[in-house]
Amino acid sequence: MIWGAGQRLEFIEFRLFWEGAINRADLVEFFGISIPQASKDLALYQERAPGNMEYDKRSKRYVAAEQFVLRFLDPDPYVYLAQLRAVTEGAVPSHDSWIAELPRADVALTPKRDIDIGVLRKVLDAVREGASVEVFYQSMNKVRPDPIWRRITPHAFGYDGFRWHVRAYCHLEHRFKDFLLPRILEVGAKGEPGETGEQDWLWNNYFDVVIGPHPALTESQKKVVAKDYGLDHGNGVLSVRYAMLFYVLKRLGLLGDAAKQSAHTQHIVTINRKETEAALEKAELRL
Amino acid sequence: MIWGAGQRLEFIEFRLFWEGAINRADLVEFFGISIPQASKDLALYQERAPGNMEYDKRSKRYVAAEQFVLRFLDPDPYVYLAQLRAVTEGAVPSHDSWIAELPRADVALTPKRDIDIGVLRKVLDAVREGASVEVFYQSMNKVRPDPIWRRITPHAFGYDGFRWHVRAYCHLEHRFKDFLLPRILEVGAKGEPGETGEQDWLWNNYFDVVIGPHPALTESQKKVVAKDYGLDHGNGVLSVRYAMLFYVLKRLGLLGDAAKQSAHTQHIVTINRKETEAALEKAELRL
C-alpha cells in the first residue's frame, strides 16, 4: 500500500490513462485535499512523469499526451473492467471507484443480493479456525423439504460464475458437499471439526477436460474459437477441481452432448466426453 | 474518498469485522506507517469506537468484541466476495486487497486474459467522444473468415458473465452489433460518428422474461427455487435489454426448451416462451 501523496500520483495517472484527462478539481473532490495541494500534486506529477500530460486551455483540463510513459500505475484491462462491472452491478458505490466517467454498461444477470452478512461472517470465522458450525440449511433435497439444522466443517469457498457456496464436510451425511451461502438461513454454535479440507479428495484433485471447437464450424471459425479459448493445436485442456467440474461444464454449456446443440450458440465441445462424464459422476456421487 | 488517517480507521474496522482481529504490525505493513503512528491509530479507533475490540494477550492481537458497532465501514458481503473473487482470479494482487487471510477459494472458469489494453483504451476514448473508429475485427461470420477493417461507432459495454463486448453501430452493415473486445485486434483512426446510442433500439428497450420453477420439481423444491431467484408468487419477471437477451437466456440455461432438461441441473424455465423466442429473434435479426 502507499501513502497519501503516492496514491494521488497513481490516481492522476489512472485518470490520464483511462479517461484521458484530469483536473485540479478532480483531486480536490476525490481526496478532499486543498486546492494548493492539488496544484502541488499535479506539478509533482509533471516533474516525475514529464511529458505525460499537457494543459488544454479549451477544456481547462490536463489531457494525456500522445506518447504516454507509465510511472505509477500498472494498468490492466481486467482490473478496469472489474471495476466497471462492480459499479454497474451496484456492488460498489460509484464514488468509491476511480472511474469518473462511467461508460454505459450492462451486465447479463446480476446476482440477487441475498447472502446474509452475519452468516458469511460466521462461516468465514469457522473456516479460519478450522472449526465446525451448526447451520440452518434449506436444501433442495426431496426428503428434506424444510430447512434443518446440521453441523458442517467448512474449509473453502466456490464461485460458479453466478453464486457463492461454501465447501464443507457435512456431519449429517458424513461427506463433503457444497452449501449455497444464500440458503444458509442461520448459523449456530461452533464446535469440534469433522474432517478437514485435506481430506476433501474432490476438492484437492483435478480432472482434465479436453475441449475443442464445435465440429459443425468451418475451419476459419474453428480458428477463431481456438483463439477465444486459448486452444493450441485445435484442442485445449482445462484442469478443474472435481468439486468444481459440474459448474465449469454448466457454464461452458458442456453438461449434455454439446455437439448436438447448434454451433451458433455453442462454440465448443468436449473431446474426452466419456471420461468427463465418468469424472462428473464420480464427483456427484462423491467417491 | 477519505484521507490517510480515516482510511486507516476504516481498515482497522474492516479487519476486525471480516477477520476478527488486527495488529499494530498489520497497519505498519499495509500502510507503511511507523510503529508509534500505528499505536496512535489503534488508540484513536478505541476512542472513536469504544468496546469494539479488546487486546488478547495470548495472540498478541486486538480481537473483535462480541457486540460490534460499525462506525467507519458499511460492510457488504458482495463487496467482500467480489474482492475474494478478484484476488482468486488473479485480477488483483493480494497485497492490494484488504483481506489478509484469504480463505481457500476457487472460481469456475477464469476468463482468458486476452483483451489488449491499447484496444480497450481507444474504444473507451471513442465511446467518450461519441466518435467512430476503425477496428480490425475477427468475426465468426462464414463469409469473412479473416479479420477485416471496419468502422464502428461504439456507445456501450456489455458483459455476458464471461466476456466483455462493446455495443456499436457498424458502418459496414449499417446496424448495431456486439463486438467482442478480445476479437478487436487493432484500432485505427477516429472519425465522424454513425448513429448514436440513442438510436440503438435493442439496447434502449427491454423485454420481460417471465421465469418460474421447473415443473418437474416438487412443491417444496419449487419454493426453494422461488427464493433463490426472488420469485414472488411462483413466477418472476426479468427485465432485460433486447441486446442482452441472448446472453441472459444462455446464462440461465433458457435458450432451448428448459423444461426438457433435467430438473436436477436446470431449476427454472421460461413461462412466456413464445414471446421470449419472438423477442430473441427480433434481437438477433436486429429489427
Added chain:
DNA sequence: AATTCACGTATATAAAATATACGCAAAAGA
C-alpha cells in the same frame, strides 16, 4: 530466571497539508 515480543508513550523533529492571499490567462457573457 532470562528472553522475547508486542504493546504504549514521551519528546523533539521533519514532512505534509491548510488557510489565505494575490496574480495570470483564456473563455464566456454582457
Added chain:
DNA sequence: TCTTTTGCGTATATTTTATATACGTGAATT
C-alpha cells in the same frame, strides 16, 4: 469590446500529521 468568471500557479505563515528515537511494561515462551 469590456467585464466577469473560471481554473491554474504560487508564496508565506501555520497547523496537522507522521517520524525517529528512546524507554518502560507485562505476559508468554524458552
